[in-house]
Amino acid sequence: MKFINHYRWRAYPPSLNADLPAHTVDCPECGQRISLPRLKKGQEVHCPRCDHRIVGIGKNPYIAPLAYATASLILMAFVYSMTFITVTLGGITSILSLPSMMRQLIVLDFGFLAEVMFILTFGSPLIFLLCCLYVYLALLFDKAFPGLSYATRTLVRLRHFIMVDVFFISTLVAYIKLSSVAEVSLGAAFYLMFALALVLIRTSVSIPEHWVYYKINLILGRNAMGKSPEKCVCCSRCLYFREKTETTCGVCGADLYIRRPKSLSMSTAFLLAAMILYIPANLLPIMISSNPTVVQANTIFNGIVYMWEEGDKLIAAIIFSASILVPGAKIVLLIVLNLSAHYGLPASGKTMMKIYHFTDAVGKWSMIDIFVIIILMSSFHSHVARVVPGQAAIYFCLVVILTMLSAYFFDPRLLWDKFYHSETITNRPSENVPDTTYTYE
Ligand SMILES: [Zn+2]
Ligand SMILES: [Zn+2]
Known part of the structure; x- marks a missing residue:
């Protein structure tokens, strides 16, 4: 009798190959074509022109993200089930956990704020972590789980919508504010949230998108590196070359283009909308506080002046930075970026990229004031x-979202195109020749 063994013995952990073969990419931030050598564990590559980190493979590329994601999930379970903050005022004690705070917002008929808080501090991190486990278990066991491409896409996109760190800082601000009028004690969930914020950041940076897409496609029986760079378009998201006839990338599912279509008009439209809403966001009251004798409606600026005069100078400075300085500066810098891409650069390409990265990084910290109000309300x-x-x-939340969208639609490669265009016209010696391919040794 013939015996067929369906089960192949596999050493555990499997001897997985983490290498990324030598290949060519176009830098997604400046468009420079770069020939990459074979990359191994612990190596990373930056763009020689704009210094953008193209890909970095961790020392434990398969295990580390799994370990961080598992630790984050365990911490999340504690953070969302334990007491977050206890407030006693006038003989009434409120013991608040994060779910009870969201429930409170819904009861008080502020469902929009409950949704904002739910998505940014719970929904996004939870789905991100579950996708991380799913994708990395598929990589580890070399198995094509159902919906693997979709899970990978969700994983890499959700990274920008996790604001546990912003909520943590907001709680500190709210704590200082609260302790001047009530008896406040921070619960275990608050301290664990600090650890959660750190581990979430660690999980996020341990996932190299370019490498993950290559390995996932191998499992799905496709070679992401099969196309010739000369005849194809480099996908701006996964950085693999695809046929010009494709409209969506066959590797990662993103829209395929050389430069984002209608980048400047979309970016400018969102920016104008943000500028218009910035006016009511600053003129209308952002917080209405009341007690049996007095009702006080404060605009952002009034609130800051009031806190400054009351002696809470540190909170006044934090709220001023988060609510006035950051959104204002972001709007001004986005105007500068859009005008530069239209009319030419006032500074070098690298300086303009620093401005672009700054606008991208600071945006989420504007949410501090909204989170503080949510905590005070609860x-x-x-x-x-x-x-x-x-x-x-609500106007303020919309300003934050609209400026994020404006930055998202802005294609930074347009700055470099403009830079080299003006270099050619004025015939100055250029720093780099834009069309040549850079080869890493
Ligand atoms: Zn670059
Ligand atoms: Zn792609």
């Missing part, structure tokens, strides 16, 4: 003291 909702958000809170 803490003060009795007849003794009540805090509710004013109309400006």
